Amino acid sequence: MKSIKVGILGLGTVGGGTANVLQRNAAEITRRAGRDIEVIIASVRDLTRERRCDCSSLHLTTDPAEVVNHPDVDIVVELIGGETQAKDLVLQAIDNGKHVVTANKALIALHGNEIFAAAQEEGVSVLFEAAVAGGISIIKSIREGMAGNRIDLVAGIINGTGNFILTEMRDKGRPFAEVLTEAQALGYAEADPTFDVEGIDAAHKLTILASIAFGIPLQFENVYTEGISELSLTDVAYAEELGYRIKHLGIAKADASGVELRVHPTLIPAKRLIANVNGVMNAVMVRGDAVGNTLHYGAGAGAEPTASAVVADIVDVARTITADPHSRVPHLAFQPDALANLPIKAQDEFKCAYYLRFEVNDVAGVMSQLSAQFADQDISIEAITQKEPQPGDDFVSVIFITQRTLEGRVDRAIKRIEAMQDVRCKTVKIRVEHLN
């Protein structure tokens, strides 16, 4: 059968990794795909730079338009990142009738609706497995493997940098800022770490997961996002004592009243498998009404794990390149005309349990005053712990873990508690998910 010809935009970490995997495993890939897959052209920023891959058999250009307009290219692989130039190039490739494979989560989260509409119009595929959780193939598992289910929960550790930092904080008792500096030195975190530590990267990925799980349009703007930069070692340690572990999760929940889309630090029972996913690894839990709980674990980033997903997408395109475009798996798992605009819940409508830490004067009666505020808001309390004052402190920490309730109620209780005379300091509020 005719070979499939690939053009790559960007030969950096992931681009180089993709070229390497395609070359190294060429025999294995052809045995699976039933055709050869060859990279014939790639665009780079600087022709003189040393490459991570053998480029002897492909044409290098500094002009990305040459890749998307190349008449022999069947599949354009977009690995330049960012969303402005990437979007233009992807749309041009689609317009030229090329299939597209991309690892670009920002591009899909922010412009996916437009890109998929264009692809649908042209009858080409745009695959993006590498955009979420690298080599885990979570997109395929949800989109195809769980096609018989009504999915009501996706909860994932989908940013390796953040998970590395939280793991170090917990295991070694090192504060956030110190671990971040190490993560930057190790190459796990960017010089500007905002996207990773403030949850933006995770929010891009959650946007994609929620869309394919629930059949809703991509809507990054509706994701509530909280990072890990404010997290203190005190709460990491208290969570452990209470039998929980703090993970930075992307959570999408659907029920009859709407959808919650949120990214934030979360207490999870320490015995859950996902609570034991450490270092830079990723894991996504998905719950369907037929299958129950599933967990999908693997490397979420890095040259080769990401390349693994890119190559799987290339093979998928290769296998279906002659198929009726209307019989392919829909980009967002659901047929484009069957996406539903489910209501997205505001923050005060979130429903979960809460870990709340107050610093209060060590005087009689304060605990009962606090408890009264929760009762007033109809919030049931699961557990209360009062900590001895630390040496030098003239206050005590009081920790409440609530039962599942509405966040609006919790925030009202906090507001009243913070107005009380014996309460010292800004409350720490961390959401709790039992994931059972």
Add this chain to the structure above:
Amino acid sequence: MKSIKVGILGLGTVGGGTANVLQRNAAEITRRAGRDIEVIIASVRDLTRERRCDCSSLHLTTDPAEVVNHPDVDIVVELIGGETQAKDLVLQAIDNGKHVVTANKALIALHGNEIFAAAQEEGVSVLFEAAVAGGISIIKSIREGMAGNRIDLVAGIINGTGNFILTEMRDKGRPFAEVLTEAQALGYAEADPTFDVEGIDAAHKLTILASIAFGIPLQFENVYTEGISELSLTDVAYAEELGYRIKHLGIAKADASGVELRVHPTLIPAKRLIANVNGVMNAVMVRGDAVGNTLHYGAGAGAEPTASAVVADIVDVARTITADPHSRVPHLAFQPDALANLPIKAQDEFKCAYYLRFEVNDVAGVMSQLSAQFADQDISIEAITQKEPQPGDDFVSVIFITQRTLEGRVDRAIKRIEAMQDVRCKTVKIRVEHLN
């Protein structure tokens, strides 16, 4: 678009579950598949029996041939189990140009090569996601999600009954026979538990996983199989003390010298995620050269999780029903003419670490005599523990954990040790896998 018409062979637990999921999630499934999927006929053994599903809209028959020969049926779903009648019906369905979906691991493991050849000839699909690890979609993850990888290891907890028994033995210190009786009462184990506890069911599943991971023909007859019925609480407890947990694993390994296919109790470091998969849950670890280690976790059996996989396969067929038959994903992940007859290693060529427990007379010098036998066979020892004699015993237990070595060497050392005067009893040998 024209609806897809399904005929089901067998409306028992899984058949009833499949009909229920297709009915309950009909709207969701149509939104994904782009067409309605309707069950129009099902064969049952006894028309008068009470059903687990609403059968008002489908034709029930006691004649399975009516299902496979029905002119309107697009997909035959085989859920009667066993391998004689099931094979005949599946081959007849293929001959009639029907696509087939089955949950029957024995059928695929024993007759898959013949069935897939017939399907290939006829240009139809035979999908079998439900045959391994229920709703986890491990077949799809390996076959498609890891298509860019050279896979060298698959290790899975793929029998829920066995894992339930091992979990109870460890958590509650209850002996094998007692837990088995409970598992039978709970419906987790059959009246004749041989398939589950002697590893035959796991060997069927491992046969399938190894084939799609390495691109080798199905070869159940070459799987080395050991069950859990001989496992004692003593070793379960000693393994824990040494930082390991005993799981019943299906393991397929490939290296330059050939393939190991084996099912047996295995010590795994307790901190591995897969060591913490408990109860009836399944999990499969797959390692690829690009992606690294991945883990896929979920329910491996039961009406609805199995139905989840069956329905996913039905949707897959529905989506590609108009596709060029030669562009579909190959049944065994690799193109039929690209399967390789890799050499399968004999037991004495297995390579792993070993937990060995000897009962010896408590006399001076016995430990050094044992150690000398290992040195003689060039086996390095990772750890040695000698246990105090139990009350009433006049012997002591000595446990060796070896480093990775050939099983032939270990067996030679054991044979010589068992011939020694101060060694009391049959040696316990359990394989150790570090899975890192």
